[in-house]
Amino acid sequence: MESAPKQTSAIEGAAKLRPAGDKYQRILDAAISVFAEKGFQAARVSDVADRACVADGTIYLYFRNKEELLVTAVNIAFDAFMSRARSELALIDSPAEKLRRIAQLHLEALGSNHDLAVVFQMELRQSAHLLAPFSRQHMIEYFDLLRQAIRQGQAEGTFRPNLPDKIAAKCFFGALDEMVTAWLLDHSNYKLSEVADIAADIILIGLQK
Amino acid sequence: MESAPKQTSAIEGAAKLRPAGDKYQRILDAAISVFAEKGFQAARVSDVADRACVADGTIYLYFRNKEELLVTAVNIAFDAFMSRARSELALIDSPAEKLRRIAQLHLEALGSNHDLAVVFQMELRQSAHLLAPFSRQHMIEYFDLLRQAIRQGQAEGTFRPNLPDKIAAKCFFGALDEMVTAWLLDHSNYKLSEVADIAADIILIGLQK
Amino acid sequence: MESAPKQTSAIEGAAKLRPAGDKYQRILDAAISVFAEKGFQAARVSDVADRACVADGTIYLYFRNKEELLVTAVNIAFDAFMSRARSELALIDSPAEKLRRIAQLHLEALGSNHDLAVVFQMELRQSAHLLAPFSRQHMIEYFDLLRQAIRQGQAEGTFRPNLPDKIAAKCFFGALDEMVTAWLLDHSNYKLSEVADIAADIILIGLQK
Amino acid sequence: MESAPKQTSAIEGAAKLRPAGDKYQRILDAAISVFAEKGFQAARVSDVADRACVADGTIYLYFRNKEELLVTAVNIAFDAFMSRARSELALIDSPAEKLRRIAQLHLEALGSNHDLAVVFQMELRQSAHLLAPFSRQHMIEYFDLLRQAIRQGQAEGTFRPNLPDKIAAKCFFGALDEMVTAWLLDHSNYKLSEVADIAADIILIGLQK
DNA sequence: TATGAATGAGAGTTCATTCAT
DNA sequence: TATGAATGAACTCTCATTCAT
Numbered sequence: 001m002e003s004a005p006k007q008t009s010a011i012e013g014a015a016k017l018r019p020a021g022d023k024y025q026r027i028l029d030a031a032i033s034v035f036a037e038k039g040f041q042a043a044r045v046s047d048v049a050d051r052a053c054v055a056d057g058t059i060y061l062y063f064r065n066k067e068e069l070l071v072t073a074v075n076i077a078f079d080a081f082m083s084r085a086r087s088e089l090a091l092i093d094s095p096a097e098k099l100r101r102i103a104q105l106h107l108e109a110l111g112s113n114h115d116l117a118v119v120f121q122m123e124l125r126q127s128a129h130l131l132a133p134f135s136r137q138h139m140i141e142y143f144d145l146l147r148q149a150i151r152q153g154q155a156e157g158t159f160r161p162n163l164p165d166k167i168a169a170k171c172f173f174g175a176l177d178e179m180v181t182a183w184l185l186d187h188s189n190y191k192l193s194e195v196a197d198i199a200a201d202i203i204l205i206g207l208q209k
Numbered sequence: 210m211e212s213a214p215k216q217t218s219a220i221e222g223a224a225k226l227r228p229a230g231d232k233y234q235r236i237l238d239a240a241i242s243v244f245a246e247k248g249f250q251a252a253r254v255s256d257v258a259d260r261a262c263v264a265d266g267t268i269y270l271y272f273r274n275k276e277e278l279l280v281t282a283v284n285i286a287f288d289a290f291m292s293r294a295r296s297e298l299a300l301i302d303s304p305a306e307k308l309r310r311i312a313q314l315h316l317e318a319l320g321s322n323h324d325l326a327v328v329f330q331m332e333l334r335q336s337a338h339l340l341a342p343f344s345r346q347h348m349i350e351y352f353d354l355l356r357q358a359i360r361q362g363q364a365e366g367t368f369r370p371n372l373p374d375k376i377a378a379k380c381f382f383g384a385l386d387e388m389v390t391a392w393l394l395d396h397s398n399y400k401l402s403e404v405a406d407i408a409a410d411i412i413l414i415g416l417q418k
Numbered sequence: 419m420e421s422a423p424k425q426t427s428a429i430e431g432a433a434k435l436r437p438a439g440d441k442y443q444r445i446l447d448a449a450i451s452v453f454a455e456k457g458f459q460a461a462r463v464s465d466v467a468d469r470a471c472v473a474d475g476t477i478y479l480y481f482r483n484k485e486e487l488l489v490t491a492v493n494i495a496f497d498a499f500m501s502r503a504r505s506e507l508a509l510i511d512s513p514a515e516k517l518r519r520i521a522q523l524h525l526e527a528l529g530s531n532h533d534l535a536v537v538f539q540m541e542l543r544q545s546a547h548l549l550a551p552f553s554r555q556h557m558i559e560y561f562d563l564l565r566q567a568i569r570q571g572q573a574e575g576t577f578r579p580n581l582p583d584k585i586a587a588k589c590f591f592g593a594l595d596e597m598v599t600a601w602l603l604d605h606s607n608y609k610l611s612e613v614a615d616i617a618a619d620i621i622l623i624g625l626q627k
Numbered sequence: 628m629e630s631a632p633k634q635t636s637a638i639e640g641a642a643k644l645r646p647a648g649d650k651y652q653r654i655l656d657a658a659i660s661v662f663a664e665k666g667f668q669a670a671r672v673s674d675v676a677d678r679a680c681v682a683d684g685t686i687y688l689y690f691r692n693k694e695e696l697l698v699t700a701v702n703i704a705f706d707a708f709m710s711r712a713r714s715e716l717a718l719i720d721s722p723a724e725k726l727r728r729i730a731q732l733h734l735e736a737l738g739s740n741h742d743l744a745v746v747f748q749m750e751l752r753q754s755a756h757l758l759a760p761f762s763r764q765h766m767i768e769y770f771d772l773l774r775q776a777i778r779q780g781q782a783e784g785t786f787r788p789n790l791p792d793k794i795a796a797k798c799f800f801g802a803l804d805e806m807v808t809a810w811l812l813d814h815s816n817y818k819l820s821e822v823a824d825i826a827a828d829i830i831l832i833g834l835q836k
Numbered sequence: 837t838a839t840g841a842a843t844g845a846g847a848g849t850t851c852a853t854t855c856a857t
Numbered sequence: 858t859a860t861g862a863a864t865g866a867a868c869t870c871t872c873a874t875t876c877a878t
């Protein structure tokens with residue numbers, strides 16, 4: 001129903017055309033922004049309402065509770081990323097190029113939206129209890145992209161065949177993930193996507209024959 | 210279900226010097242155990258007190274507040290790890306072997322203490338606001354170990370020279386970190402230290418000429 | 419589960435005079451039904467709107483607030499009862515027969531409309547603060563019927579003369595009232611009007627010489 | 628503003644069995660007083676805390692929630708009444724005298740404690756949903772007292788044998804109950820226990836041969 | 837040191853009511 | 858008339874922390 005703008009500001013023009021959709025989106029944007037700023041636990045629902053310029057109760061017309069605000073925002077962003085990644089990868093043959101492209105997309109997506117990156121890197125793994133099961137499902141989807149490319153490379157003979165694709169995928173993801181975390185802790189004072197190739201290359205060399 | 214953290218036992222000698230020092234340790238152990246089980250936010254101070262078999266108020270004789278419980282427990286564990294790592298690495302010449310050893314120590318330390326691993330992987334990065342500054346200091350120490358080994362390898366000519374050591378270190382750490390996270394999400398149903406060499410090798414090959 | 423209150427249909431004729439007058443009635447019926455099911459406090463205005471198949475806001479075109487829904491529904495039912503009781507009693511000479519007839523009408527009215535009975539017995543006396551003043555006015559009207567019959571019996575010499583008619587009326591009403599309450603708590607699994615004569619006789623004997 | 632319930636002081640001895648007698652009792656007294664004044668729903672827990680001169684949170688050391696405050700207060704009062712009634716009735720032989728004594732005890736107990744009477748008559752029957760099941764159990768206990776006396780009178784030949792004891796008991800209770808309700812609506816401006824004999828006599832004559 | 841009863845600030849959520857359409 | 862999206866006040870309960878003993 002609703003679209004998931006990566007750049008919320010970019011969408012705003014179109015969003016104005018739909019009064020109802022406008023509020024939904026404004027609340028989601030405000031949520032990401034407030035959660036990134038204060039942390040999910042410390043953020044009050046009324047903070048989100050204030051930033052979205054709606055009444056507290058209005059939030060509950062669109063979301064069941066505070067947690068659903070977080071989950072929905074993340075889902076939308078993640079689905080948008082996966083959808084884009086899948087369509088881009090379909091155009092690429094080489095497994096190495098596929099992995100390189102994933103690295104670029106991953107770091108571009110989070111590098112272009114600081115607040116979303118904070119939520120993904122910090123809040124989303126805060127608790128093995130609250131969000132892990134949900135987050136785990138996303139991880140599996142993402143990892144499938146990686147593992148398919150790795151197995152393809154192994155089948156084609158360009159990647160080392162005796163390497164467990166699951167572990168290789170974890171190394172690849174872990175390296176990218178750490179790029180994002182470090183970028184945030186460094187106050188995002190460089191362009192995240194610039195390190196995509198360097199990081200991807202280190203792992204790719206490790207994978208290749 | 211409860212496990213007695215190895216690294217905390219290192220403290221016990223000093224703690225015995227003051228009366229009732231075992232309470233200090235019991236509280237820390239209980240804190241890690243409760244935080245791992247319920248998450249830091251959901252855990253109540255009285256849960257920790259119950260598990261440590263002390264009164265609620267007693268905890269405040271040893272720790273200023275709930276957060277200091279977490280910080281202290283993590284600090285002790287981290288210091289024990291760093292101390293051990295430093296002394297072990299002093300005995301190793303080869304940069305590649307140093308990195309391999311770090312990987313082993315990292316995964317052994319967390320693989321042998323599930324609760325501590327949960328706290329490190331989940332709770333510790335929950336908030337860029339609460340713990341990041343503290344966590345960041347630790348990261349720098351750890352990363353220095355990695356970066357020194359990498360630069361040594363580059364100086365010796367065994368590692369690729371044009372690779373930024375900071376990024377390389379992030380890849381290495383990120384890969385190990387993801388091994389731990391995945392192990393926890395997989396319900397720790399295999400031995401974590403067994404994947405140390407596989408992961409280390411992938412990165413090492415990427416680093417080497 | 420839903421029942422269409424008899425006494426409200428008496429109003430329908432008048433309601434038809436204005437457009438969409440059936441909505442007024444539908445809302446009242448829905449209110450009694452929902453209040454009986456959930457209790458006045460727990461019932462939401464939107465529950466009533468849903469059951470009446472109107473929008474929430476529509477209710478406020480007919481009633482000032484939630485409380486007025488209850489008051490109006492009860493008033494209408496009570497007025498219908500009083501009007502019927504007065505016209506029936508006008509045809510009866512004997513004071514004892516009058517009281518007997520009141521008992522029958524009382525238990526028939528509530529016995530034939532479970533939801534209305536719940537509202538009368540439970541919700542209506544829930545609060546000395548909310549409804550007591552309103553309820554008190556009704557009580558006085560009803561009690562006047564009883565007291566007139568009692569005083570008539572005393573004047574005619576068939577009832578004990580030294581008995582305060584006010585107290586006698588309370589005994590009579592209290593007995594009937596308890597019949598209704600007990601019937602509801604017994605899940606209405608017998609015909610309420612069947613106990614009218616038994617209860618009335620006990621009090622009547624107590625009143626008579 | 629505050630009223631010191633008589634009957635609760637009588638209970639205090641037993642209250643020692645409960646945690647921390649003084650505060651526990653003060654909270655219960657305050658609860659009855661506040662509930663009577665504002666009604667259960669409208670009363671805020673902080674009102675009760677204020678009147679008991681304790682912090683809001685203290686109430687939750689003794690009672691699970693607001694509802695348990697009401698239920699406990701009523702239980703204690705009811706148990707005290709039943710206990711007294713049972714021991715007094717054991718000393719009386721005549722069924723008629725037994726019923727007369729119950730009427731006196733009933734009206735004395737509520738007549739001597741206006742706030743408790745309000746809670747019993749108004750709040751306790753506010754909802755078929757919240758409290759009826761609980762209240763029903765109490766009713767059964769009380770009604771057993773009445774029915775035993777009635778059956779005894781029938782067995783001895785002083786009461787009409789063909790009268791269902793259950794219905795007779797309801798008439799008796801209903802009459803007394805209405806005395807209390809009317810007394811409250813009349814602003815308690817006469818002594819409630821004075822009408823005990825008059826009401827009891829009306830029903831007793833109706834029961835006797 | 838040790839206790840644990842007491843404190844009271846704090847926030848998520850509901851829902852009666854309004855009002856622009 | 859009719860709608861239903863939007864409002865925002867209101868309140869229970871939790872739990873980190875304190876302090877008298």
